[in-house]
Amino acid sequence: MGSAEASGSDLGSEPRARQGWVAPHIAAEFPGLGIAWVELESKRTNSPEPVRRRLRDLSDRFYGSHAIHMRERPIPWAYRVFFRQIGLDPDHTRTPVEQLALDRLHDGAFVSRGMPADALTIATVETGVALRVFDMTRLRGELCIRDSAPGESLPGKPTELAQGTLTIADGRGPLGLLFGGPIADAGFDSDAVQIAIVAVQVKGVPQAAVDEALWIAGAALAA
């Protein structure tokens, strides 16, 4: 993934999108796999009216047929394929955008869950890119995608990860499963002010879509 910079008048501080690294043997197996993130200020709050209105607008233009045809669109399809390739069944462990689509059909709308979850919902539905959020105060060093080493476990989980599990990690160790893990804002402290919005790119997802997803999420958080 090339470097990118998020920009826009809505983002007061114009946060830079930073590129993480992928373990070489994983990158060799999965060309196009990448990770990028932006650091932003946010804490868990109710979403402001502009964000809730945008969720309503998104709900109004999203129907069952969209959900069915979604898997034919390039980016959601790329994630489905990647899920198959890493041994997950995307009809059981949903890709992020398909999970949101399913929730939309189940709930009748994209229900507001406060910030930063709503910002991620908007960006993911608009672009199809898989996003997660982490508490920056807990991160050490660069984010990366790598397989777990023997004896490693996820934060707060006593069970040891099976060796070779694909994870998002920082300088200390795994932060979460690459996909199919806990909810998107796991690891996000209610008092956190600095957060990292993380995009996982797979083969078939253009860099422009990743940049756009991070920018949209950032803009929604700044609303």
Added chain:
Amino acid sequence: MPDLLDRDTLKTFRVGGDERLARAELRRQVGRLEHELSRLCAEAFPRLTLDTEVPASFAVPRVARLEELEQVRDALAERIAVARQALRKQDELETRNRELLERMLTAPAEHKWMRISRADVGEPGCGHWHSRPRLGPLGMLMGWWRVKVSSGCPLSGRLAAVER
């Protein structure tokens, strides 16, 4: 989308020997099959619900081994075969129903009380065609049969407009 279907560059295969080449090829096949299955699902909607589930190899994401990728590929290929067969059967059924509908429209008296829904002929909506006698019992006695077309349920938007 096309780049997912492309073969990975040779640079990818320099590490790990021949098996990596085989895995890359299998991943390409999985991508192609997934695309085909998605296309069939979209084609079937809303007439049929196709089973696209392929049992996951792992509970957590991992680099799948050669035999695991083969299993995914084979399972996807099987799902596609089943989906194609189901769609073909559905198409045949709908074709027969459309022919029956044409005959009913031509000769309602020969298809007394027959009712064919839009779903039966693969059309969206909940309307139907119903062969009924004109003027009730009198029409029955006189043999005045006709096909009544129902446009189906009103949309929720229309109902809301009526309430306003």
